[in-house]
Amino acid sequence: MANNLLEINNLTVTYGDFKIITEVSFSMKPGEIVCIAGESGCGKSTLIKAVLGIKHLGAFITEGNIILDGRDITHLSTEERRQILGTQIGYVPQNTRGSFNNIRTYDVQYQETMRSHNRKFVRSDAIDCFDRLNFPESSKLLSYQPWEMSGGMNQRMAIALAVLQGPKLMLCDEATSVLDVTSQKEVIEELAKLRDELGWSILFITHNLGVASHIADKLGVMYAGRMVEYGNIRSVLDDPIHPYTRRLLAAIPGKDRKLPLGLEGRPPLDGAEVEGCNFVPRCQFCEDKCSTKPYSLDEIVPGHFASCAQGRVDL
């Protein structure tokens, strides 16, 4: 389809022999917010890094391709990639404390970033951008240094820097996980506002389905490098098909004040090729066919895909 902003087809990423992402496919339309959820180590962040370029991290895309706005960006050279980063793809990392220099003003660091992406830095544009995002005392912000700011404010400065370059696609890697609940809500609202006002597309990585439910249009659930469920947010949350999605939902403290339900064990991390479903060792519903049926993401309900061999199990 030509109208997809981002298309990821059959993507497989390896660190040496270690397969971190296996055959992941999905697409994003302009103006859509897609959330990818899953536990630590399931390959969520690697997915974002694959879009940003991961050769320097020692990882390789062995199969599949990534198409941004009709252009294949899977294997770009460093210089070609530099052209699209920032200007077409914006990135907000989890720990922005590490991405800003603590003892230089935001002014200097904003200038530096813009220059390295061949953009001109206009101070009044930055202040306009802060105003649009409802930052307090927007005119003074640039003269501060990161250590003077709270974690939440620092995170928002990183978002503003990405916004300033006007990318088509924003990649947020656990952008709210280090924040406390009040700042988390503010950051989420700002991101949603950006989408509503500027028609942005955001690929949002999180482990918290509560966060995802407030912002996403579509939700993908990853487990041990594979996409196990993907579909419209309401469809996935109201009627989850894959047992892993259900356990992920049960692990979130709810309004009923019941103790959340954990999931014992660890995902297979050795990168071994598993025939059939790799959730079998931790699944309470698995049958014999689960460990033999090869992995595939099937459409169960229109627009709602899941990889469970049993289709739908009733709890």
Next chain:
Amino acid sequence: MSGYAIPANDVNANAPLLEVRNLAKSFGKGKKAKPVLTNLNFTLNEGEVLGIIGESGCGKSVLLNLISCLDPVTKGQLLFKGEDYTGRKPGSVCRWFQVIFQDSEAAFDPKATIRASMRENLKLLSHDVSHADEKIDEMVTLMGLDVKLADRYPRQLSGGQVQRMSIARGLVTEPNMLLCDEITSALDVSAQAMILQYLYELRMKRGLTMVFVSHDLALCSTFCDRIAIMQEGEIVEIGTPGQIMDNPQHEYTKLLLDAVLYVK
């Protein structure tokens, strides 16, 4: 009721396990003094779990440091079973309190196995070390982990496992109280839920008293007996999860409740 023994002369049967009276803390001196905590008052009975909620920088962690004598108190009193222990050295109270931190991997020695770290804990607190291994195995099992994992290094375990190990390490010395400082903030939701489950079981089996510091109101409401809401160094509201969640009194509590992102 806790099975943990404390010296008989400390026991005052009617006094609460922990009492905090007019506690205040400020950093810096003279005109530059910056108050962090102002006039805190609360009591904690044996077997109770108190959740302390507030946003970053409101003084939650400082409060735990004061309770465990890691920081000197500026004003006020701390009482353990009715006995004033304000101004004592941390070494003399660490039998009563064990602190579990957010980043447990950093709290373990990276070059020692988990078991060696735990043994050191036992040795330092001059307990009987002859049954150290059995004790360690017991606590590791209690936290739902395989005893073989104790012979690994911290980096060889997942974040959730290290966190459970650090709780086990706190428990081997048989403290009267666990002070948990944002212990699940760095973990994903499934690992967080596991930790809560085991802490809950621990309460059921051992009746352990806990102070549970967090910024997540939804999390605390599932598991604490009482919740204290802190804002800028003051406790603005304290009550049972039911009172706090269904009938919040203070504006700040309402704000926090509003910020909780439940799955819609």
